[in-house]
Amino acid sequence: MGKKILLANDHIEGIRFLDTYRKNGGYTALEKALKSMTPEQIVEEVKTSGLRGRGGAGFPTGMKWSFLAKPEGVPRYVVCNADESEPGTFKDRYLMERIPHLLIEGMILSSFALGAKTSYIYIRGEYFYVARIVEQAIEEAYAAGLLGKNILNSGFDLDLYVQIGAGAYICGEETALLESLEGKRGNPRIKPPFPAIAGLYGCPTVVNNVETIAAVVPIVNEGGAAYAAVGIGNSKGTKLISASGHINKPGVYEIELGVPVEEFIYSDEYCGGIRNGKKLKAVVAGGSSVPILPTELILNTAAGEPRLMSYESLADGGFATGTMLGSGGFIVMDEDTSIVKNLYTFARFYHHESCGQCSPCREGTGWMEKILHKILHGHGTLADVDLLWDIQSKIEGKTICPLGEAAAWPVAAAIRHFRKEFEDFIRNGEHVNDVKHYYRLNNLTAPIN
Amino acid sequence: MSEKTILKFSDETAAIAKKIVARYPEGRHKSALIPLLHLAQAEFDGWLSVPAMDCVAEFLSIQPIEAYEVASFYSMFNLKPVGKCTLEVCRTSSCWLSGAEDVVRHIEKKLGIKEGQTTADGMFTLKTVECLGSCGTAPMLQCGGDYYENLTLEKTDNLLEALRAEGKARVYTNDNPVNID
Numbered sequence: 084m085g086k087k088i089l090l091a092n093d094h095i096e097g098i099r100f101l102d103t104y105r106k107n108g109g110y111t112a113l114e115k116a117l118k119s120m121t122p123e124q125i126v127e128e129v130k131t132s133g134l135r136g137r138g139g140a141g142f143p144t145g146m147k148w149s150f151l152a153k154p155e156g157v158p159r160y161v162v163c164n165a166d167e168s169e170p171g172t173f174k175d176r177y178l179m180e181r182i183p184h185l186l187i188e189g190m191i192l193s194s195f196a197l198g199a200k201t202s203y204i205y206i207r208g209e210y211f212y213v214a215r216i217v218e219q220a221i222e223e224a225y226a227a228g229l230l231g232k233n234i235l236n237s238g239f240d241l242d243l244y245v246q247i248g249a250g251a252y253i254c255g256e257e258t259a260l261l262e263s264l265e266g267k268r269g270n271p272r273i274k275p276p277f278p279a280i281a282g283l284y285g286c287p288t289v290v291n292n293v294e295t296i297a298a299v300v301p302i303v304n305e306g307g308a309a310y311a312a313v314g315i316g317n318s319k320g321t322k323l324i325s326a327s328g329h330i331n332k333p334g335v336y337e338i339e340l341g342v343p344v345e346e347f348i349y350s351d352e353y354c355g356g357i358r359n360g361k362k363l364k365a366v367v368a369g370g371s372s373v374p375i376l377p378t379e380l381i382l383n384t385a386a387g388e389p390r391l392m393s394y395e396s397l398a399d400g401g402f403a404t405g406t407m408l409g410s411g412g413f414i415v416m417d418e419d420t421s422i423v424k425n426l427y428t429f430a431r432f433y434h435h436e437s438c439g440q441c442s443p444c445r446e447g448t449g450w451m452e453k454i455l456h457k458i459l460h461g462h463g464t465l466a467d468v469d470l471l472w473d474i475q476s477k478i479e480g481k482t483i484c485p486l487g488e489a490a491a492w493p494v495a496a497a498i499r500h501f502r503k504e505f506e507d508f509i510r511n512g513e514h515v516n517d518v519k520h521y522y523r524l525n526n527l528t529a530p531i532n
Numbered sequence: 533m534s535e536k537t538i539l540k541f542s543d544e545t546a547a548i549a550k551k552i553v554a555r556y557p558e559g560r561h562k563s564a565l566i567p568l569l570h571l572a573q574a575e576f577d578g579w580l581s582v583p584a585m586d587c588v589a590e591f592l593s594i595q596p597i598e599a600y601e602v603a604s605f606y607s608m609f610n611l612k613p614v615g616k617c618t619l620e621v622c623r624t625s626s627c628w629l630s631g632a633e634d635v636v637r638h639i640e641k642k643l644g645i646k647e648g649q650t651t652a653d654g655m656f657t658l659k660t661v662e663c664l665g666s667c668g669t670a671p672m673l674q675c676g677g678d679y680y681e682n683l684t685l686e687k688t689d690n691l692l693e694a695l696r697a698e699g700k701a702r703v704y705t706n707d708n709p710v711n712i713d
């Protein structure tokens with residue numbers, strides 16, 4: 084069994100309620116921090132832990148925290164990103180629904196460390212019942228003196244609120260989230276300034292993912308060094324993986340970073356292998372935005388090393404032969420899957436979710452969706468594949484926020500690794516099942532034959 | 533409904549709205565806009581008519597246009613009337629690969645409507661939506677505040693019957709406790 088840090092107690096009945104959570108060691112990190120640690124010491128422990136942002140970008144959390152501006156007399160904010168809308172990702176929902184107090188304890192610790200007196204948890208609107216669970220847990224925490232004035236007689240005050248979104252993937256982008264929290268349309272801001280300097284209401288703000296904030300609890304409890312002892316290379320600690328698609332056991336798994344991908348897919352501890360005895364065809368390893376990889380490249384790197392579930396190993400080979408850990412949304416596809424059809428759902432998604440501020444993203448996502456729709460309905464031409472490649476290549480680096488790239492990468496990777504399947508689909512006007520995969524090591528960056 | 537109709541929150545809703553406004557610093561009450569639009573949608577028949585949005589703008593002392601431009605940005609806000617139960621079937625990758633399309637076609641056939649339409653009796657509206665964070669329990673649909681997961685065609689039939697019997701979708705307003713255990 085791999086080591087569990089966040090979900091060690093998730094099976095305990097009633098763990099979502101305060102008394103059960105406390106009976107199982109809950110809020111001891113908060114007591115320890117408020118009694119015996121300074122805010123700076125907490126920031127140091129987080130740095131030592133090597134924790135990286137779990138929302139997708141993997142930025143070192145301790146470093147992000149140390150960038151926070153601290154001008155006199157200006158409030159600072161901690162905002163938790165619980166927008167979780169990247170297709171294939173549902174781990175934050177699980178954590179909030181099962182152990183809401185872990186997030187709340189993490190929010191109090193983070194707010195204490197960063198000097199925030201008011202903090203918000205921004206939850207996507209569709210998770211309405213999850214928001215209610217978190218709000219009920221917050222009420223319990225207030226009643227027990229864990230929130231509000233003079234928390235545990237430490238002199239530290241904190242108000243914590245849930246803010247609900249209303250259906251917009253783009254509000255997961257941190258500056259769009261802040262706009263939304265200010266009661267506006269979720270249009271990402273031009274950076275700089277970064278939120279650490281001018282975030283919510285123009286004040287210094289840290290935005291972190293649910294899982295990142297929750298990880299602060301064990302880091303304070305056991306120390307940053309203990310957390311850093313788990314994992315591999317620069318991928319420290321554990322990661323929640325949302326596993327879905329054609330596997331025997333879909334669900335949320337906490338893995339020690341560094342587990343081999345093959346073990347993750349096939350062992351009974353995790354996904355339990357491919358459904359109905361089928362063969363594996365491809366995996367989207369870190370949420371819809373990251374490059375899809377065919378079997379050969381997801382199980383092993385191009386150099387033939389076993390691929391591991393870690394930031395470095397998944398990225399090995401760059402985009403030519405690698406991918407990214409991203410949000411940990413692990414979508415598995417069996418041999419009968421149409422890559423074209425799957426890509427169409429992604430293209431439609433990004434078109435639907437583009438906020439429309441930048442022309443390459445607004446127009447490019449719409450155009451790609453249209454072409455894929457045409458191919459899917461049997462009207463594609465071989466030139467369409469080159470056109471798709473061309474459009475996606477003109478989005479990257481030309482937009483205000485990374486959604487444009489997130490829309491381009493899946494298209495690029497699908498063509499890079501499965502070009503022949505697109506061509507077969509176009510020639511036949513429908514999906515052609517070919518168990519042979521289209522991975523060509525020699526011609527990876529030049530998809531045009 | 534004519535442009536001149538004036539809507540007001542009920543006393544209970546106004547009390548909840550006041551509590552929400554108090555979450556933000558002095559002068560930042562506009563932050564309450566999205567939560568209040570949700571309240572308005574729940575109170576005024578599941579959609580945001582112009583008078584419903586005006587009611588929110590008035591409550592927050594902001595310009596009506598500020599409410600309209602936000603309401604039109606977010607996909608959960610309905611700017612047209614909907615049925616008593618809106619069935620929102622996820623159409624993204626994991627769900628689409630696990631038979632969501634069949635669920636949509638099945639509901640279309642069963643209710644005699646197309647995606648985006650409402651049944652003549654005003655009971656059901658059918659929508660397809662993007663990933664709802666339920667990919668491990670695909671295919672799925674949302675109705676009101678509830679998620680219905682691991683759908684089969686048979687389960688979908690049962691759900692339609694149950695919803696019809698109940699007569700409305702369950703929504704979670706801010707003071708309605710959830711019990712999942």
Ligand SMILES: Cc1cc2nc3c(=O)[nH]c(=O)nc-3n(C[C@H](O)[C@H](O)[C@H](O)COP(=O)(O)O)c2cc1C
Nearest residue numbers: 136137138164166167168255256257291292295485
């Ligand atoms: C289009 C887009 C969507 C995003 N969605 C999410 C999200 O749903 N949840 C999340 O935590 N981060 C999301 N992010 C990343 C955030 O911008 C930000 O990096 C993150 O919340 C920082 O927290 P972390 O360092 O703890 O990961 C998204 C980014 C982009 C560009």
Ligand code: SF4
Nearest residue numbers: 438440441444482484
């Ligand atoms: S890249 Fe797309 S989503 Fe991001 S700001 Fe530009 S138009 Fe909006």
Ligand code: FES
Nearest residue numbers: 622627664666667
């Ligand atoms: S793909 Fe349907 S819930 Fe995520």
